Amino acid sequence: MGRFEFDSTHPYLSGNFKPMRFEGEAPFLEIEGELPADFTGVFYLNGSCPQFPPSSKRYHWFAGDGKVHAYYFRGDSVVDYATRWVRTENFELERRAQRSLFGNKKYGALTEIDPSVRHIRPQLANTNVVFHGGRLLALEDGIAPIELDPWSLETRGSHRFDGRLDSAMTAHVHTDPGTGEMIGFGRQLGGSGSPTMSHQVVNSEGVMTHNEPFESPYCALLHDFAISEDYVAYPLGPAILDPTRPAQGKPVLQWEPHRPAYLGILSRKGPTYSPRWLPMDPCFMWHTLNMYQEDRSLHIDLVRYKNLPGYDTGRDVRSADNPEEYAGRLVRWSVNLDAPTDEVTEHVLDDLISEFPRIDERSMGQKHRHAFFLCLDGKTGASRHWDAAAHLDLQTGRRTLYDPGAQSFVSEGVFAPRVGSTEEGDGYYMVPVYHEDQKRSEVVLLSATDFEAGPIARVKLPFRQNPTFHANFCAGLTQPEDAA
Ligand SMILES: [Fe+2]
Incomplete structure (x- = not known):
């Protein structure tokens, strides 16, 4: 195989996962349909894209270099596109070496890492990208945010909030629309395998005001959490991280269903910051939808799995012997904060196999009506793509799907408000679509509450x-004159 050739038989290096090996801009994208009048803002996306063929056969989608994409909605139906890699330390080292050095980067064997870099912890910055406090931040669970220029996407460097952040920050920060505060958490504060976590708060000006350490029951893969007006909740499953295992030739991450799961509930109001951990039957979650308070109850909507999915090809809903074990479903957990017991009740909100749940972010931490998520509708066989997008009205129970076609697939979409709107759900669902038959992608705009009406506009990449x-x-973010 050629030096720069990617393994075309690897599920995460072929098809649309085959890395886009370029950076650049595509201005004045073709638009089919009509964008809403006065619709401006920037749609930022982050994903995994290894710059060189990985040096580990155990390469996983989660282990690629971070590559940010931006669609600049400039008004007057002008949309420009740009994409650029996040320049982490390991990205630059590999670029200088002109080859992959870091093996699988995550959860791989030490022997797969080049001896020259074994002392360096890789930084991927491939999971999320958020704009807060005037800064664009690329995020991944294991590192501090990496600041990017919002317009050129050039890397500015690690952002540690004037030295107040002494650990990693979750890729799934959540912003309270009432206060403008961005809430996050850190893990493994005491080093690899440490169960010490932290509650992090960054105010609307981008200043870190809280970085409060606390103990969790074990060190596990915790990827997302939820906030309400007064509380933070950590849905912790027994996907245990043990840094001593690789030396024994075992993966650092292991599912340990003999241990309970926990729901950690922490008061945002202090004065001390130590969660109450409610034990639950073992289960796993990647992502939450939202959390809200109603009287003295907390309701947390999330995608819940019975087992840990996604870390190898045999632990996936489409390839496992028992797919139900690895199927994620949108559920609601409810806790009575005044009850003397630790009971967490669950009911299923939707029967589709789903992931990437999102709300209208204006309802973050408040009671929400509308849920948006990706789902499988069974069309794709062994493909690793998501088939369709769904809108679920939690008030009426009505669910509508947007299926882009038999050869077309979706990535996480987001809600975009209609200009001038205030009511939850008044706006659009904006979703990236890949058309396998045309080897081309686009961003589709749907009415947020009527997916069946089909696309309002398609913003087409060439x-x-x-x-x-x-x-x-x-929404509304536009390039300042002096940055143009
Ligand atoms: Fe995530």
């Missing part, structure tokens, strides 16, 4: 865009 993990739309 090439394909790799699948992305997470995305955010910054």
Whole structure:
């Protein structure tokens, strides 16, 4: 195989996962249909795209270099596109070496890492990209945010909030629309395998005001959490991280169903910051939808799995012997904060196999009515793509799907508000679509509450865009004159 050739038989290096090996801009994208009048803002997405063929056969989608995409909605139906890699330390080292050095980067064997870099912890910055406090931040669970220029996407460097951040920050920060505070958490504060976590708060000006350490029951893969007006909740499953295992030739991450799961509930109001951990039957979650308070109850909507999915090809809903074990479904957990017991009740909100749940972010932490998510509708066989997008009205129970076609797939979409709107759900769902038959991608705008009406507008790329993990739309964000 050629030096720069990617393994075309690898599920995460072929098809649309085959890395887009370029950076650049595509101005004045073709638009089919009509964008809403005065619609401006930036749709930022982050995903995994290894710059060189990985040096580990155990390469996984989660282990590629971070590559940010931006669709600049400039008004007057002008949309420009740009994409650029996040320049982490390991990205630059590999570029200088002109080859992959870091093996699988995540959860791989030490022997797969080049001896020259074994002392360096890789930084991927491939999971999310958020704009907060005037800064664009690329995020991944294991590192501090990396600041990017919002317009050129050039890397500015690690952002540690004037030295107040002494650990990693979750890729799934959540912003309270009432206070403008961005809430996050850190893990493994005491080093690899440490169960010490932290509660992080960054105010609307981008100043870190809280970085409060606390203990969790074990060190596990915790990827997302939820906030309400007064509380933070950590849905912790027994996907245990043990840094001593690789030396024994075992993966650092292991599912340990003999241990309970926990729901950690922490008061945002202090004065001390130590969660109450409610034990639950073992289960796993990647992503939450939202959390809200109603009287003295907390309701947390999330996608819940019975087992840990996604880390190898045999632990996936489409390839496992028992797919139900690895199927994620949108559920609601409810806790009575005054009850003397630790009971967490669950009911299923939707029967589709789903992931990447999102709300209208204006309802973050408040009671929400509308849920948006990706789902499988069974069309794709062994493909690793998501088939369709769904809108679920939690008030009426009505669910509608947007299926882009038999050869077309979706990545995480987001809600974008209609200009001038205030009511939850008044706006659009913006979703990246890949058309396998045309080897081309586009961003589709749907009415947020009527997916069946079909696209309002399609913003077309003249090439394909790799699948992305997470995305955010910054409504009304436009380039200042002096940055142009
Ligand atoms: Fe995520």
